[in-house]
Each structure stands twice: as structure tokens, then as C-alpha cells.
Amino acid sequence: MGFERTYNGLFVGLTTLDTIYLASNVPTNNQKIVASDFTIAAGGPATNAAATFSYLGNQATLLAALGTHAIAEVIKSDLAKCQVAIADLAPNNSQVPPVSSIIVTQSTGERAVVSLNAVKTQVDSSDIPADILTNTDIVLIDGHQMAVGQAIARLAKSKNIPVVIDGGSWKSGFEHILPFVNYAICSNNFYPPNCNSVTEVFAFLDRFGINNIAITRGGDSIQYLExxxxxxxxxxxxxxxxxxxxGDIFHGAFCYYIMRKSFANALIASAKVAANSCKFFGTRMWMNQGQL
Incomplete structure (x- = not known):
């Protein structure tokens, strides 16, 4: 990365332990299958984005609920390897954190996921550390800790810190975050209320004064508003x-590149990183073997 400035990013949202299997197919009812490969890693949209942001050469802090359970320690170990700092919203929680079971189909690379997400690990905005935005240059919010995300977005806006949302899907409460958002990077599964087309999604987000909006579509072209x-x-x-x-990796890369490039060029560069990650099994192997 040469002598480029290092930026500090805060990533707000979900952390899980991902158990990932590579298999010839997804099992049907009452069927048992044997996987050809297996890996585990800390997962969740904000978490994978933070790992990517750090890998590319910046400083990432993850604001999420982890706690003291043994599975949380596995998550923390993976994040330490990724050089992601943790601001724990639930440091005394002894309950098991969310665990995702994922099967990747070997012939297509498509994945099937079963996860509890943050349904049982929601925390209040009062749990946010008072100095969390000190020296922060950019914030990403994935919407899985909505009360915390709302408070962070409002505070970031007051400090002129750019806010990115990961719009993987519409979540109730996003409407309270959108007024403070600078960059809305959404998937083609992101449909706010009463929106049934991409044009309507763009119009919906534009009404909140968001000037930079993009919709990713897997292997198809990215649509964006300019x-x-x-x-x-x-x-x-x-x-x-x-x-x-x-998609998570795309968002982490976008947070890296938008500090250095125009909106359109940041999208192009982020797509290259995300595409490279798809050449490898799991969410970490591309960091060990991939070339950007």
C-alpha cells in the first residue's frame, strides 16, 4: 500500500461464528451428505467488511455483541488474526453468540445459510462506548443492531464522518438511519416498503438526500445513481x-476505496476485490492466497 494514509473505520452490526461446508449439493429432507471441505470463521456483514477493510491496509474496529461464551472466544481469535479491534457491546453476556451453518455447492459456488442473526443479541444504544467515534474516518452499518446503528449514524453525521449502509435486505428501522447516510450500497434484494422495482428503490433512497446509491447484482453489472x-x-x-x-467483502473494500477514489471508481475497485474472493472457498482463504 506504499505510504498512503491509513484510515480508521468503525463497523457496526452482526457477528456470528460461521461453520462453512463445501459439498456437492444441499441435503434434502432426512438426507446425510459428506462435505469435501470445511472451515470456520467469524462472520456477519459488518464483521466480514471489517476484516476486508483491515486486510487492505486500514484500521478496523468492530462494534458488535460478543460476550464471554467459549464460541465468542473463537470469534475473537479469528478477528485477532484479521487485525480487527473489537468494541464489545455485551462484554458480560455469557450466552452463546449466533452461529451460522452454511453449505456451499461445489459446482456453482452458491450458498445456503441457516442463521439466527442478531435476533437474541439485540442491545440498547446506552451500551455504546462514549468515545467510540474518536479518530474514526468512516462508519459502516449493516442494520443488525438497529438501535445502536441509529445512534452511531446520528452521532457520525454530527461529526461529519461519512456513513455507509450495507443494504443486504430491508430491515425495519433503516428509515431512521437513512437521513444520516452518505453512501447506500445495496443488494438487489433490498426492497423498502412499497418498492417493487430498482427505479423505485433509487427514488426511495434519493428522497432521504442520499447522493451516492448503488445496487449490486451478483455477477451482473452494478447499477448506481449519479x-x-x-x-x-x-x-x-x-x-x-x-x-x-x-457482498460483505464488497462493502469493506468500498469503505477502503471511497476514501481514495470517486464513487464510480470505488465501486469498480470494490467489485474486483469481491470477485477475487469468490475464487476461493470460505471468507478468509482469498486473503491468504488471492492477488488483488
Whole structure:
């Protein structure tokens, strides 16, 4: 990365332990299958984005609920390897953190996921550390800790810190975060209330004064809004091994590149990173073997 400035990012939201299997197919009812490969890693949109942001050369802090359970220690160990700092919203919680079971289909790279997400680990905004935004240059919010996300977004806006949302899907409460958002990076599964088309999604987000909006569509081109016009940028075409976490990785890369490039060029660079990650099994192997 040369002598580029290092930026500090705060990533707010979900942390899980991902158990990831590579298999020939997803099992049917009452079927047992044997996986051809297996890995575990800390997961969740904000978590994978933080790991990516750190890998690219910045300083990442994850604001999430972890606690003291033995599984939380496994998550912390993986994040330590990724050089991601942790601000724990539930440091005294002894309950098991969310665990995701994931099967990646070997022939297509598509994934099937069963997860509890943050349903049982919601915390109040009063649990936010008082100095959490000190020296922070950019914030990403994935919407899984909505009360915390709302408070952080409002505070970041007051400090002129850019806020990015990971719009993987619409979550109730996002409407209270959107007024403070600078960059809305959404998937094509993100449909706010009464929105049934991409045009309506862009119009919905634009009404909140968000000037930079993009919708990723897997291996298809990215749609984005620039000067009130919907434009497209292609993504790299690759042989896909595993799509797990690609959107999260895109968001982490976007937080890195938007501090250095224009909106359109940050999207292009982020798509390259996300596509590269899909060449490898799991959400970490690309960091060990991939070339950007």
C-alpha cells in the first residue's frame, strides 16, 4: 500500500461464528451428505467488511455483541488474526453468540445459510462506548443492531464522518438511519416498503438526500445513481468457487476505496476485490492466497 494514509473505520452490526461446508449439493429432507471441505470463521456483514477493510491496509474496529461464551472466544481469535479491534457491546453476556451453518455447492459456488442473526443479541444504544467515534474516518452499518446503528449514524453525521449502509435486505428501522447516510450500497434484494422495482428503490433512497446509491447484482453489472441518472458498471467475470461473503467483502473494500477514489471508481475497485474472493472457498482463504 506504499505510504498512503491509513484510515480508521468503525463497523457496526452482526457477528456470528460461521461453520462453512463445501459439498456437492444441499441435503434434502432426512438426507446425510459428506462435505469435501470445511472451515470456520467469524462472520456477519459488518464483521466480514471489517476484516476486508483491515486486510487492505486500514484500521478496523468492530462494534458488535460478543460476550464471554467459549464460541465468542473463537470469534475473537479469528478477528485477532484479521487485525480487527473489537468494541464489545455485551462484554458480560455469557450466552452463546449466533452461529451460522452454511453449505456451499461445489459446482456453482452458491450458498445456503441457516442463521439466527442478531435476533437474541439485540442491545440498547446506552451500551455504546462514549468515545467510540474518536479518530474514526468512516462508519459502516449493516442494520443488525438497529438501535445502536441509529445512534452511531446520528452521532457520525454530527461529526461529519461519512456513513455507509450495507443494504443486504430491508430491515425495519433503516428509515431512521437513512437521513444520516452518505453512501447506500445495496443488494438487489433490498426492497423498502412499497418498492417493487430498482427505479423505485433509487427514488426511495434519493428522497432521504442520499447522493451516492448503488445496487449490486451478483455477477451482473452494478447499477448506481449519479447526477440523478442510473448508470451501470460491469463486474469481473470469473470462475466462481464460493460466493459466501462476497457482498460483505464488497462493502469493506468500498469503505477502503471511497476514501481514495470517486464513487464510480470505488465501486469498480470494490467489485474486483469481491470477485477475487469468490475464487476461493470460505471468507478468509482469498486473503491468504488471492492477488488483488
Amino acid at each position: 447526477n440523478s441518472e442510473i448508470k451501470y458498471t460491469d463486474v469481473p467475470q470469473i470462475k466462481v468457487v464460493d460466493t459466501l461473503g462476497a
